[in-house]
Amino acid sequence: MDNNNNDIGTDSSSHVGSLINSDSVLSGLDQQVLREWISKWTFHNHEFSALAQPLIRGCPHLRLSTLSYQDMRETPLQMPAMEVVIAGAQYYKKAHHHHHHSEKNHVADYAECLRLLSMWGVDVDQVDVGGFTAFMRAAQGEAGLELAAVLLDLGANVDHRSRFGGVALHEALMARDRRAVAFLRRQGGSLDICDYDGVSPRDIPESGSEPECDSESEDAGADVIQFHPAFTYAIYGEHERVFGYKNLRINLCYASGSLATFLWADHGRCITDMETSMAVSLKADDVITPLRAVLSENALCGSKEEFAAQVARDTAGFRPFGRKVWEGDLRDDAFREYHRRLQTLCLLYIEGAQFIDDAMSGGGYSWRLSGRWSMQKRPRISQFLVLPPFQAQGHGSELYRFVHACVRASPEYVELAVEDPSEAFDDMRDRNDMRFLLDQGAQMDWTVPRTRVQPQADDAVLEIGALKRLDKTDAEAYRRFRLFVKRRIYAQNTDAMAGMDAEERKKRVNDSFESVVEDYHRILSLL
Incomplete structure (x- = not known):
C-alpha cells in the first residue's frame, strides 16, 4: 500500500521544512504532519557520512576526532551519534536475521560503540529533529532492548520528552510492543506524563487489554484468545504505520474452526476531521480496505451478530478436514x-x-x-x-x-x-535434526558430504554433533574444531567484514565463534 496518499498540496514540503527548522513543541495537526514525515524515512547506507559508517556497522575501533562525534548530525532526521549506532543496529539485525547465531556478538559490538562515544563526551540524550533520543529509538525494540539498557547505564533519561511531549512509554504503547512496555515500566517510566495533546501513557490501552471480540462468543461456549500481529508491512506498507488517527485499534477476529472472520476498527480523533488554517489538506489513511484485500471474501461476516452465530455453530458442530x-x-x-x-x-x-x-x-x-x-x-x-x-x-x-x-x-x-528460515525455526530444526541423527546412531564427522540443501542449517547440525563427540581434554582436536568453525563463520560473513583491518576481523570472528559455541551448548542441553 502507498502510504503517501494524504492529498498534500504543493505547500506541504515548505510546511514540513518550517517544522524541522523550528525548535517549538508540537501538538495537534503539526504533530501529525511531522510524525508522518519522520515515519517515511528508511535506512540507506549512502545517506550516512564516512564518519558515521563505523557506527552503523557496530565497529568500535573509532579513530577520528572525538569532537566530530559530539557534533554529528546524520540523515534528514539529523540523528546524533548515539542514535546513528541504534539505527545501524536495528537495520543490520533485520537485514541479517537469517545469519545463524550472531545476535549476541552483534549487540556487544554496538554496545561498545555507545560506551566509547559516552567516554568521549557525547551527550547520551542528544536529540534528532523530532526530539527523540537514542534511548527512545532503542526502546522501540528492533535491535533488542539490550542496547536500551546500555544507554540507561550511560545516564539516559527514561522519561525524556520529545517535541511532541511524549516519552518512550507513549511510543511503546502506540506500537503495541509488550516487551518494551514491560521493560520501560521496570525502569521506572512514568505513566502520567502527558504529551502536548494531553494524552498520557495511562490513556493508551496496553496490548491485550482491548475488549473481547464479542461477549456472545463466550456465551456460546467459545474460548477467546487474543494476540497481535508480528508484521503488517504487506498490508500497510514498509513502515507499518497508519496515518491520521489517535488511539486506533484494528480488530480482526477468526473463528478457530471454519476460519470465518469479522473485521472492524475504532479510533479517537481523526486528522481528516480536524480544522486547520494551513494551505494543505491532510487525509487519514484507509484502514479497512488494505486488510480486507488479503482476506477471503467468502469468510467475511457482515456483523458481530453474524460472527457470533458462526462461532456458536463451529463450537457445536465443526469437524476438521482430517486428523490432528x-x-x-x-x-x-x-x-x-x-x-x-x-x-x-x-x-x-x-x-x-x-x-x-x-x-x-x-x-x-x-x-x-x-x-x-x-x-x-x-x-x-x-x-x-x-x-x-x-x-x-x-x-x-x-x-x-x-x-x-x-x-x-x-x-x-x-x-x-x-x-x-527465521532464527526461531533454525533453532527448532537443529534440535529435532540432532535428535533424529542421534536416534539413528549417526556418527558426526565434518568431513562427510552435506545432506541438506540449506548449507547454514547443515553446518549448524554438523558442528553441534561434532562438539557433542569432542574430547574436551584433546587440545589438538578442539583446535581443529575451532579452526573449522571459524573458517565457516568468515566465509559466511566476508562482505560484512570487507572494510575491517586484519586485527578487527580476527576479533570479530573469534567473538562469533565464542557466541556460536555457547549457543550450541544450549541446544545440546535441550536434547
Whole structure:
C-alpha cells in the first residue's frame, strides 16, 4: 500500500521544512504532519557520512576526532551519534536475521560503540529533529532492548520528552510492543506524563487489554484468545504505520474452526476531521480496505451478530478436514477455500510471506489452528507457522517431524529445503535434526558430504554433533574444531567484514565463534 496518499498540496514540503527548522513543541495537526514525515524515512547506507559508517556497522575501533562525534548530525532526521549506532543496529539485525547465531556478538559490538562515544563526551540524550533520543529509538525494540539498557547505564533519561511531549512509554504503547512496555515500566517510566495533546501513557490501552471480540462468543461456549500481529508491512506498507488517527485499534477476529472472520476498527480523533488554517489538506489513511484485500471474501461476516452465530455453530458442530496433523491438497475445492482463509495469518506472522499459488499442491495444519505448514511440489518448506498462543508447547516440533517423516518415506526425495528460515525455526530444526541423527546412531564427522540443501542449517547440525563427540581434554582436536568453525563463520560473513583491518576481523570472528559455541551448548542441553 502507498502510504503517501494524504492529498498534500504543493505547500506541504515548505510546511514540513518550517517544522524541522523550528525548535517549538508540537501538538495537534503539526504533530501529525511531522510524525508522518519522520515515519517515511528508511535506512540507506549512502545517506550516512564516512564518519558515521563505523557506527552503523557496530565497529568500535573509532579513530577520528572525538569532537566530530559530539557534533554529528546524520540523515534528514539529523540523528546524533548515539542514535546513528541504534539505527545501524536495528537495520543490520533485520537485514541479517537469517545469519545463524550472531545476535549476541552483534549487540556487544554496538554496545561498545555507545560506551566509547559516552567516554568521549557525547551527550547520551542528544536529540534528532523530532526530539527523540537514542534511548527512545532503542526502546522501540528492533535491535533488542539490550542496547536500551546500555544507554540507561550511560545516564539516559527514561522519561525524556520529545517535541511532541511524549516519552518512550507513549511510543511503546502506540506500537503495541509488550516487551518494551514491560521493560520501560521496570525502569521506572512514568505513566502520567502527558504529551502536548494531553494524552498520557495511562490513556493508551496496553496490548491485550482491548475488549473481547464479542461477549456472545463466550456465551456460546467459545474460548477467546487474543494476540497481535508480528508484521503488517504487506498490508500497510514498509513502515507499518497508519496515518491520521489517535488511539486506533484494528480488530480482526477468526473463528478457530471454519476460519470465518469479522473485521472492524475504532479510533479517537481523526486528522481528516480536524480544522486547520494551513494551505494543505491532510487525509487519514484507509484502514479497512488494505486488510480486507488479503482476506477471503467468502469468510467475511457482515456483523458481530453474524460472527457470533458462526462461532456458536463451529463450537457445536465443526469437524476438521482430517486428523490432528493432516496433509491437504489444493486441488480439493473445500480445502482450497479453507487455505485462502488461513493464509492471511502468514502475512501477519511470517516475515516476507506471500500467498501461495493455488496451482501448487500440498499443505497441512494441526487442529485448533495451532500451526500450519505449506510445501510445494518439490520438497521445500515455504511457510511454517505456529500461532503465538500455541508456541513453546511442542507443536512446531511435531509439525516438523511430520513433514520430515513424509519426505523420508518417499524414495523420490533425498533433500528437504527450507525457504529463508527465521532464527526461531533454525533453532527448532537443529534440535529435532540432532535428535533424529542421534536416534539413528549417526556418527558426526565434518568431513562427510552435506545432506541438506540449506548449507547454514547443515553446518549448524554438523558442528553441534561434532562438539557433542569432542574430547574436551584433546587440545589438538578442539583446535581443529575451532579452526573449522571459524573458517565457516568468515566465509559466511566476508562482505560484512570487507572494510575491517586484519586485527578487527580476527576479533570479530573469534567473538562469533565464542557466541556460536555457547549457543550450541544450549541446544545440546535441550536434547
